[in-house]
Amino acid sequence: MPRKKKLKKVKKVKKVKKNKSKIPSKILEKKAQTPGPDEKPEIKKIKKQPTEKRIYNLKDFVVYPKHGVGKITGIEKATIGDIDIQFYKILVEKEKLTLTVPINQQSKLRPVASINQINKCVSILKTKPKIKRTMWSRRAQEYDQKINSGKIYELAEVVKDLNKNTDIIADQSYSERQLFEKAYERLKSEFEAVLKISAEEVQKKMDKALGRTKILEDAQ
DSSP states (O other): OHHHHHHHHHHHHHHHHHHHHHHHHHHHHHHHHSOOTTHHHHHHHHHHHHHHSOOOOTTOEEEETTTEEEEEEEEEEEEETTEEEEEEEEEETTTTEEEEEEGGGOTTOEEOOOHHHHHHHHHHHHSOOOOOOSOHHHHHHHHHHHHTTOOHHHHHHHHHHHOOSOOOGGGSOHHHHHHHHHHHHHHHHHHHHHHOOOHHHHHHHHHHHHTOHHHHHHHO
């Protein structure tokens, strides 16, 4: 009988030790998982600096998402109150519009695409259009957002998806045709700025990728 009592006491002591050993390990895990409060704002500041400090020169082509490709015609200064503000004057020829964009608020601007990006856009135009079964009103909103996003690949996708390989008005609704022409002209203007060729040559290049050249030849 005394031997049994000793064994029971030893078991109880072991259980208590195990429970105690689990408590600090959980606390340590929680402390390791929680990041320091000062880490996030420091990373954000570093990411924002390059976009705010980018410098464009006179006659550079840039893209403003809502209006498309524009050319920097001037870098001017203005004093508002006691603050000196430096800004770009950007001419958008397609819309006959001049924009003024402060240099310290130029995050929406982007440089025109590279030749590699243009070549990728041509390959996008050659692919088959995506057929969606959703309502046209929803699709129209999606297309409009892509056009105004300023992203050249999304612009190429809209041109490709709305291309009907035909000039017959009955095959497209008025709103479809409007969106197609808007996206087509935006993409065409960026092709012109990057490739530095005439508007006619750019149109031939795009129409060939879209499969529209056969229709134009038949019409002539």
